[in-house]
Amino acid sequence: MTLQGIADALFDEIESRSARAPRLSSLERGTVTRVLRGVAYVEGFTEVSSNEIIAFEGGATGLALDLTLKQVGIVLLDDPRGLRPGDHAMRTKRVASVPTGNALLGRVINPLGRPLDERGPVATDRTGPVERPAPAIMERAPVARPLQTGIKVVDALVPIGRGQRELIIGDRQTGKTAVALDTIRNQAGTGVVSVYCAIGQRGDAVARVVARLSESGVMHNCVVVTAAAEEPPGLQYIAPYAATAIAESFMRAGRDVLIVYDDLTRHARAYRELSLLMRRPPGREAYPGDIFYLHARLLERATQLRDSAGGGSLTALPIIETQAQNLSAYIPTNLISITDGQIYLSPTLFRRGQLPAVDVGRSVSRVGGKAQLPAFRAVAGPLKLAYAQFEELEAFARFGARLDDDSRRQLERGRRVREALKQNEAAPLPVAHQIALLLAVTEGVFDSVSIDGMEAAAAHVTNAVNATGEAGEIAAGAPLEGARRAAILSAARAALGQEV
Numbered sequence: 001m002t003l004q005g006i007a008d009a010l011f012d013e014i015e016s017r018s019a020r021a022p023r024l025s026s027l028e029r030g031t032v033t034r035v036l037r038g039v040a041y042v043e044g045f046t047e048v049s050s051n052e053i054i055a056f057e058g059g060a061t062g063l064a065l066d067l068t069l070k071q072v073g074i075v076l077l078d079d080p081r082g083l084r085p086g087d088h089a090m091r092t093k094r095v096a097s098v099p100t101g102n103a104l105l106g107r108v109i110n111p112l113g114r115p116l117d118e119r120g121p122v123a124t125d126r127t128g129p130v131e132r133p134a135p136a137i138m139e140r141a142p143v144a145r146p147l148q149t150g151i152k153v154v155d156a157l158v159p160i161g162r163g164q165r166e167l168i169i170g171d172r173q174t175g176k177t178a179v180a181l182d183t184i185r186n187q188a189g190t191g192v193v194s195v196y197c198a199i200g201q202r203g204d205a206v207a208r209v210v211a212r213l214s215e216s217g218v219m220h221n222c223v224v225v226t227a228a229a230e231e232p233p234g235l236q237y238i239a240p241y242a243a244t245a246i247a248e249s250f251m252r253a254g255r256d257v258l259i260v261y262d263d264l265t266r267h268a269r270a271y272r273e274l275s276l277l278m279r280r281p282p283g284r285e286a287y288p289g290d291i292f293y294l295h296a297r298l299l300e301r302a303t304q305l306r307d308s309a310g311g312g313s314l315t316a317l318p319i320i321e322t323q324a325q326n327l328s329a330y331i332p333t334n335l336i337s338i339t340d341g342q343i344y345l346s347p348t349l350f351r352r353g354q355l356p357a358v359d360v361g362r363s364v365s366r367v368g369g370k371a372q373l374p375a376f377r378a379v380a381g382p383l384k385l386a387y388a389q390f391e392e393l394e395a396f397a398r399f400g401a402r403l404d405d406d407s408r409r410q411l412e413r414g415r416r417v418r419e420a421l422k423q424n425e426a427a428p429l430p431v432a433h434q435i436a437l438l439l440a441v442t443e444g445v446f447d448s449v450s451i452d453g454m455e456a457a458a459a460h461v462t463n464a465v466n467a468t469g470e471a472g473e474i475a476a477g478a479p480l481e482g483a484r485r486a487a488i489l490s491a492a493r494a495a496l497g498q499e500v
């Protein structure tokens, strides 16, 4: 027999045997063998998809996450309600999904779409899967349009573009949430939809955020997705993916969307807890090996879509809490390398009352500069340089060094720039006012104003510039060329009673 003949004979034999073999019917039910805090093990399923929703006897649900030949590790998504070994578990053949669409605007929901705001069920029949691949390269366009935060120090020195991922990072109680909420507030009237995703926070903290958004009159354009600290870790694990699915539904409809994840440190901890319960090998800081992928696949979904793909955008502001300002811990370094820059909030500045406590030297925006308004770019360049020189000079002057007149002048001007960058919470400033104010302070218009008088003087200047009519043109994208620059500076000088 030739070699080909042997191969054919073998092939025929295999075919006829497999035709005679009994067809394996897929068992749709399994039996719970073990229940841990947040995870249940089920045996008896012959087919289960990854991320499939599993329904337990008694009404609890879970997510099939750990698939092995012998058993399936299921992450519980709600209270196990007395779930015990021996109980039945059923496949649903559905992956985890959330309601999507306009009916969600103004609502507070959990990551499964259940309402938490006592306003009844969410009136939509549209749903979207919680996990979805990120948009393909060919669907994406460069970041080219600014997303104004209304915060001077951010818009001028760490600008954010639509479709960008900018990390907000800092120790606890340094104003991280405040920066994110101010950015949401500043989207009032711009048509940008905001999604705020609270992960592992206390219920009262989330209620405070909702109250602040409602007070500012922006809640009707926001969706709040929350999985509180007392919820099962499985629910906290899917929360940012569910919030992103909601945000994506608006982006796919051609809208600009802003999403805040508050915060991903707690998200990583919830995933670590689940992974340890499922006996996955712990790595650095006991996190599992796929912890980078956990956040990379989430943030990769933020983008600016091309016009042919609808032209919508998803801008992501993930928040990370550091401990003792340690930026080189595992989760912070991962997030720093995934995102397009970071806004670093310093506890030292916070204690000194320099609010928002953005440390300009340690903050960066890798793509937002290209999206900045031309007039802002003209002001921000010299401002950044002058501020960096001032900080260096100030550190030098602290040693009691004798300074020449020029250096002393530079120091005094720097102090006024720093004062001009201070801003209260919930007081976003329109972009043209920011430009006028920062131009005036870098050009020395405030040099004769005392530090204590800066706040009042700044208000005079912005009012005066508003009256010139230049503000509207700048906001519309007009450059800051000679005549416009001179008009702004003379209005500012006149407002402070200086010779023009």
Ligand SMILES: Nc1ncnc2c1ncn2[C@@H]1O[C@H](COP(=O)(O)OP(=O)(O)OP(=O)(O)O)[C@@H](O)[C@H]1O
Residues within 6 Å of the ligand: 170, 171, 172, 173, 174, 175, 176, 177, 178, 179, 321, 355, 356, 423, 424, 425
């Ligand atoms: N620009 C600001 N002006 C005045 N107060 C501010 C400013 N930014 C933040 N704060 C105040 O600082 C406190 C801490 O702010 P916030 O809760 O935003 O910090 P956080 O870093 O998110 O805290 P946590 O670690 O609890 O998440 C709050 O009381 C807030 O009102």
